[in-house]
Amino acid sequence: DGGITQSPKYLFRKEGQNVTLSCEQNLNHDAMYWYRQDPGQGLRLIYYSQIVNDFQKGDIAEGYSVSREKKESFPLTVTSAQKNPTAFYLCASSIQRQSPSQPQHFGDGTRLSIL
């Protein structure tokens, strides 16, 4: 079955620690996205990538970093510079870059909490 796999489902971080959230897709989609979800605020875009080895900042990129070395993988690192990292993180993909009529497909998310 094709889809997006996010791991782990739950993640705990200590103060001053970097953590990496995994996102893998086997849909052969070109574009991938990372969103942060907080209660009552909808989804906010952190980073997105339209093609391998290229990515752009979204609306709330500070304190986060990404890489796109393979088409199927788009890991997100939450750095110690992110002062309020507790949130639900969602990864998504869409079939083509620069194709706004195509919907995004979502993984089941990773819930990050601070110890």
Added chain:
Amino acid sequence: AQSVTQLGSHVSVSEGALVLLRCNYSSSVPPYLFWYVQYPNQGLQLLLKYTSAATLVKGINGFEAEFKKSETSFHLTKPSAHMSDAAEYFCAVSEEGGNKLVFGAGTILRVKS
């Protein structure tokens, strides 16, 4: 800049009653519009999308939405609510030439028995 407003952070209906979730958008060009549903601790699932082919769009699970350009609205409806419809619903917009989605804040639908 695009924006999406969902009126009502919480909506409560009785089982069997009409569901109406409101979405208004602002866009300088004809938009593409989407409705997604999210169940607790899960990702988002696409309900339906508007891409200018027809103003009345039918989606999964009996939901439909009507695009009204004059009102800049894309409200989601379902004639008869089911307990399994209880979830959070998000409206989103993207524009020609862009590939990013802008989401509304979401509406939590509660269905009472």
